[in-house]
Amino acid sequence: MPLTPRQQERFKALAAEIEGIDVEVYERFERDPLEPIIGLGKPNLRIGFFGRDPGRDEVRHGEPFIGAGGQLVRKALYEQLYGETMPDFEASKAVGEHFFWINTVPYKPVGNKAWSMKIKRHFHGLMNEVLISRWEGRTLITLGREAFLWFGINRPKEERDRLEAFWKQEDRFESSIEVTLEDDQGEAQTFTLYPLPHPSPLNQTWYARFPGLLKQRLEQLDVRQDNLTL
Template sequence: MPLSSAERESFRQLAADLPGVDLPVYQQFAKDPLDPIIGLGDPDAPLGFFGRDPGREEVKYGEPFIGSGGQIARKVLYTHLHGQPPADFEASRSLSQQFFWANTVPYKPLGNKAWSERVKKTFHPLMRRLLVEHWHGTQLITFGREAFLWFSIGQPKEERARLEAFWKSEDRFESSIEVTLETEEGIRKTLTLYPLPHPSPLNQTWYTRFPGLLESRIKMLLK
């Protein structure tokens, strides 16, 4: 289910006043910096993936989880589904249509730095609506602290504390937690979050362990 013209325009209006967008990368690939990078994929997919923000390759191809970190995740996912690694880039890219993919903010920031809390709050209502209304699944794998704690934005104090405590627990990458999102129209949906570390080479603590952790998640969720 693609974005409606009204929904796309809502994103574009917010992005028009967004400082910190990596305009040179958008210009390099002749891409519109107001156009959101969202991979809605299959709205009926039981499993979705939620990350921090798009990178250079995501701008180039206009879809999330297509760069180096995303390729690591896609390789694990493709191998689970097909019994062998993807033969090429297009093979891994084919997974875009089979799952739900999204980020906290669908625009590439300068220097690949995480968007500020203010920016994430600005886009939170629109992204909430995508998770609640556009995607019919309920199982979501999150990548990294920023993506996981996005779900605490706008929540009551006790709920924020519950999510923050969960993230600090040593078994967070083997456990799951439920969280309820509500749109501005009052539509509610409960998701089960399965957090993982961010698949970045800069994340030396978890980078080498990431494929195995993701594989364990996928084996459990895609039986």
């Protein structure tokens, strides 16, 4: 489900106010650096993935979660749904249509450094609105610490502390936690977060274990071909 024209324009206006978008990469692939890269998907998809921010491959294809880390996620999704190895890149794009995709900030940062808290706050209200208004699902698999703690932004201190404490638990990649978001229009919605580590090859601690942890999550959430929508 695409953004509304108003949301599209608001993202572009917010992006025009910040520094740090990797304009060079956007130019290389002849992409508009003010155009948000948000995967979205059909509104009735049951499960969403919430990541950090797009990388070079995401800019190139204009689609999130399509680079190295995203391919790791899509490979596991394909195997879970079809019981066989994902054959090619086109299959990785197709399997993504069964899930909702969204990031903390829908723009590639220079040097792939995580966006600052200031920039995440800058987009936070609009990202909240997209999550609440463009999707009916309430189950989110978050990828990495940055994506998980995003849900504490602009929330009371006790809520941020609760998320921080959860992240320190040894069983955080097997457990879940409920969070409530509210957008600038006063619309509120509760989501259940199922955190996982970030699937980057640079994340040496967890990279090798990531496929197994994601498989465990997909089993836990009963992900199968006839159970993908609400």
